[in-house]
Amino acid sequence: MNLKQLSHMLSLSQTTVSRALNGYPEVNEETRRRVMDAAKRHGYRPNPSARRLATGKSGMIGYVLPTGAAVDIDPHFVEFLSGLGDYARAHELDLVLSPADADDEETTYRRIVANRQVDAVYLSSPRPADKRLALVNTLGIPFIVHGRSEGFDFDYPYLDIDNEGAFHEAARLLVQLGHKRLALINGNERETFAIHRERGVRRALAASGLTLGERHVRSVTMTEENGYRAARRLLEQDEPPTAIVCSSLIMALGVVRAVRDLGLTIPGDLSLVAHDDVFPWLRPENFPVPLSTTRSSIRLAGARVAERLAARISGLEEGARGEVWPVDLVVRGSVAGAPV
């Protein structure tokens, strides 16, 4: 059942039927009702390929997925996706994942824009002065960044959490508990979120005249093993930290293992706070010692990004509005006063 058939059986032109269906004003309400009715009754669904060719709109949102033998997709991605799906489902929005060589995402961005394959895209894990962001901005496709960049002379729409504030709070708590030597096990230092988190910790320390020594910062990709190694390195130093702030639950698993291997205890010898993106399959309250966290649901972020993308596509949202979500600090058993 296509437009032609439908309009024929209504003895109307395709023009009128099309307009009736798409809510254009120049059609009699009575007629519109007839058309809508017939469309529903016959289960008419406009052919998206045709509509797309005519309008250039695809009704899909895009994401360029960096891949490569040495590239692992971030496990957070799937949670973000859950949220995105939550929103998209209700709006019949599909998501197109375009795999790209991690070393050359530009080609892929250009392709999907040139082909008009998607109406909007989102970027994640941005770095300062991220090239993808500049590219997408000049290509003129609607987009939203999940996270933030820095060092651009233009504004852009984004959704981010207050990483600096969160880690500032976490560090401040530890300082208040008397800790003098804090350490930070961070994610990839080239990504903005990691920079912000470090900034937050430094600011909290500075407020009490303390500093974060270079030896007390480790930036690694977020795996259990890297958490373990980083913790070993930190704790086997001459003046080991008495508190660690850690950028992910997965790394925190490794930290806990390292602490145990070294015969230390949490929170007796070491206080630990980690950032929790809220995975359903790994919860901080179930750590051997319930873990204090800075918590922000990445799934909710996914839903919000989808919502804003849809708004941008339909013209409801414009401009370069940035949105920063506050982060909860949830104190559990893994923090205590500094050992004497």
Next chain:
Amino acid sequence: MNLKQLSHMLSLSQTTVSRALNGYPEVNEETRRRVMDAAKRHGYRPNPSARRLATGKSGMIGYVLPTGAAVDIDPHFVEFLSGLGDYARAHELDLVLSPADADDEETTYRRIVANRQVDAVYLSSPRPADKRLALVNTLGIPFIVHGRSEGFDFDYPYLDIDNEGAFHEAARLLVQLGHKRLALINGNERETFAIHRERGVRRALAASGLTLGERHVRSVTMTEENGYRAARRLLEQDEPPTAIVCSSLIMALGVVRAVRDLGLTIPGDLSLVAHDDVFPWLRPENFPVPLSTTRSSIRLAGARVAERLAARISGLEEGARGEVWPVDLVVRGSVAGAPV
């Protein structure tokens, strides 16, 4: 730059240019060369929307993503996706994720087929007599199942690992080590993979005249917490198992925690084997006691599925070929002889 312009500047018809580009035989080789050359030089790329409307082919593969407030996307998904991306990237294949209400995926399948949005789809986590599979089969869209179903009177193409064989091997090893009371912490009992795994364990036990008591089987969704709870339940019974086979590394984390909470040790009091889908961020050799595993890279499976989907789309693969991958049993420190 479109076909019309290109053919005009070559003083050829659109027909000829189109045919030259798409490798049809009825065009002079000399002409073809000229066309190819000009196309490359001017960076001509056929408009996919137009091609799609004309041919009905989209050049994308689809996946219906079950979502909902109570639905969590399996963390394995992201690894599978990595593999899929590895292949798809090299072939400019995009992946369309269509979020669907987990309680009504049928509507979405029908939509993407009716709309010809994708050239092929893959299904995952099939159950016996899975409705989606029957649906997709009748809808006539090329597809591949990742995993297997059971109880159909038709064959279908799939890629699966030898779950039964893997768990059979694991259980057999434990029996050989003298264990009489085995337990199984399995995934969702309604999914075929879980059924196969249980079958494998039972078969190994039966071979030595042993059985898997109902009290010794737990089927839960794969979270750390569920692993913990299941292990507590099992180990606090009157006649607790001396060995556990576990369907995922994430649950194994919980098992390890439970064992520790109960003051037991691995492998002294309990031998443990888990299935490892090979996550980059959690490795069995880094468990407190290195974990014995049945190992199969889900990422490689993703790449293979993409490859086969591409083959089916282009007509290189036909029929209902099933492919079953063997699974490695990797023995590490977490297994030992049964306690006396």
Next chain:
DNA sequence: AGAGGCTTCCAAAGCGCTTTGGCTATTTTG
């Protein structure tokens, strides 16, 4: 009563590609 303005509809021209059905030379065949 004629001009101008709405309202409501339509025919037809795209969107950019593929593919059908010729048509004209040139070559092969009996």
Next chain:
DNA sequence: CAAAATAGCCAAAGCGCTTTGGAAGCCTCT
């Protein structure tokens, strides 16, 4: 050497929608 086959090309008809540029009919206004 005429007839048949083949090679190489083209015009035009889709694919199914949106949108432009009218046009008819009916009011309102001067």
